[in-house]
Amino acid sequence: MLEELMATLADPLDRLLGKKTADALDEAFEIRTVEDLLRHYPHRYASAGKELAEKEPPEGEHITIIARVASAAVVKMKNRPGQMLRVSLATDSQTVDVTFFNPQKVRHVIKPGVRAMFSGTVKYFRGKWSLTHPSYLILPEPRVGEEDSVVPLASIKGAGDLAGLARANQDPGAELDLSVFDRALIPLYPATREVESWTIMRCVRQVLDQLDPIEEPLPAETRAEHGFIGLDEALRTVHLPDTKEDIERSQDRLRFDEALSLQLVLAMRRHDNSERVAPACAPVAGGIADQFEEMLPFTLTEGQQAVAEEISSDLARPHPMSRLLQGEVGSGKTIVALRAMLQVVDAGYQCALLAPTEVLANQHARSLRKMMGPLAAGGELGSAEHSTRIALLTGSLPVAAKRAALLEAVTGDAGIVIGTHALIQDNVEFFNLGMVVVDEQHRFGVEQRDQLRSRAREGLSPHLLVMTATPIPRTIAMTVLGDLEVSTLRELPRGRTPIKSSVVPAKQKPQWVDRAWERIREDVAAGRQAYVVCSRIGDGEQGAGEDQFTEEKQPETKSAVDVFEELSSGPLADLRVGLLHGRLPSDEKDVVMSAFNVGDIDVLVCTTVVEVGVDVPNATVMVIVDAERFGVSQLHQLRGRVGRGKHQGLCILVTGSNPGGPAYERLSAVAATNDGFELAQLDLATRREGDILGAAQSGTTSNLRLLSLMAHGDILESAREFAQGIVDSDPSLEDHPALASMVTAALDSDRIEYLEKS
Incomplete structure (x- = not known):
């Protein structure tokens, strides 16, 4: 040993x-x-002879159960020569079928009445799940008054990957303490085929x-206030509990640790940000910002005005603003951001607007120039007295245009520089960068955002405004974006009519699909336009969201290329139908989008390239094909592309999923409300929380093992309050070494690096 x-x-x-x-x-x-x-x-935990796993585990999941063999019989195989051992396992709630294909090796071990642990991959057949040739470990019967349960590894009965239990320690005379299987509660661990639950348990x-003994990081008064046990006791008890109360007490403490680890990092980031120096950009009377407001043909909503004032106040301070601007699709975030950028330009600094796609970058450049008019024609004939220039920098620009944009950025002639990832390349330099606006922040890695912020002059940090049309649930805002102040736009601009949505089951109601194409024809005849959105471009490609929802067998999906051809030669043959997707060359994308903008295309068949930011007020109908392939927030984003003008918007969700199934119910929930905040909660409930965190954080899987963002908002609040108080008095945690070590305890190093960088 x-x-x-x-x-x-x-x-x-x-x-x-x-x-x-x-x-x-x-x-x-x-x-x-x-x-x-x-x-x-x-x-999870199993009790003696009782399996406490979920009743219907997902197909393909590797699970471990503890059960008693109810029956075991050698039978002939139907479709090929040979025999197999068919076993029925009895648990507290169901019977589980197990099959072994080498009955001669196991028939004398797997016998009726024996208690064993089985580990294998779940497979379904005719609605019932089973395990095929799992690894197993024969367990001793619970003993009373018998203390010595240490046995030589060589004498353990088991097979399959279980053999790793004995092989893991090759030393002669190695022993295993089987007393763990006599416990009232037996721990079952997340495992793989290579590393089984019992190997981890050993x-x-x-x-x-x-x-x-483990050093205690929490002050005694904090533990007393929340009724927490010590960390040493919690880490031992969670693995070897005697009662369900033991499990709850240890998990409560460890759950708080996870929340606190994250909130300490965020509090340290907030403090670090408050120590940085940023350009103080106070409003300038009579400057470009004031002139822009005078030019507006409408009045900002009360919400827009309130948020604009919050941002204006932040920009006037000598410390960098870090603010999230979230709002419903079509709530007017762009105009609020533009007003803020012009305040920075008035102060003599430049702004960078980072967009996730070239289509959106081009759209921003067009819409900002249109809104600003002569104010965006700095140095040109007919420009306003106080004016600037807007430069567009994307990867596909012709060489001459790219050089001109780079020159406008480095000389300061362009007060606003709009671009995609090309903006953060090493050869892009700004004359005096004062503010960074990131549209749809979840599309960018933190390293990319950090690169752009580093483009400011030595000793200065630019202000940061992050925009999203995907409303963030409160618990996500407290964690993933916990270092940002949050501003929210809830009301739609005056005159905007809420979008109507409906779900069309294509297989059951094919005539409803035909009616969708008729509705497009009616709106085009009335002088309006439409989108048809598909989940994929062409053959051999996964549909959008195809790997997100696997609870139903998905039907074949239609590609944008195929739908374009079907509509062009079929129900919409006499209309002007265009095609837009991510594989088109950038110049072709811009030509198509420009044609749709000016009304030269009636119906745009596209992929999710139009998901965010595309603004064509004349578009009133959107048909989303294979809608079950999209996520909840993605559907909400997409339908926000219609109804942006004075006419009613309609979104038709065409699906191959069956009415009454989970996918259809999800689509019905989307159709039932236009409240993005309600849908954000639905999105969080229907997706794995790790996916949400991964998308919004570092892209790695979640390390919040016990903390649920849905269920534990109160714990996050408590941890945030405690962390802020500690960091206010001890920013570097020098006086709290145990708390400093907690910063890396429940979160991996990659994520901490991510959090520190952003």
């Missing part, structure tokens, strides 16, 4: 478990230290036996 050593949380596992086991844990879960292992919590037991 390995020499008995005492361990700390920071110790590498190869020192305690041996290189082979440590390497396997690293490869499967990136578990490298004692703390990594102890933070790999059980995802490793945890071995580490806990050698672990030094």
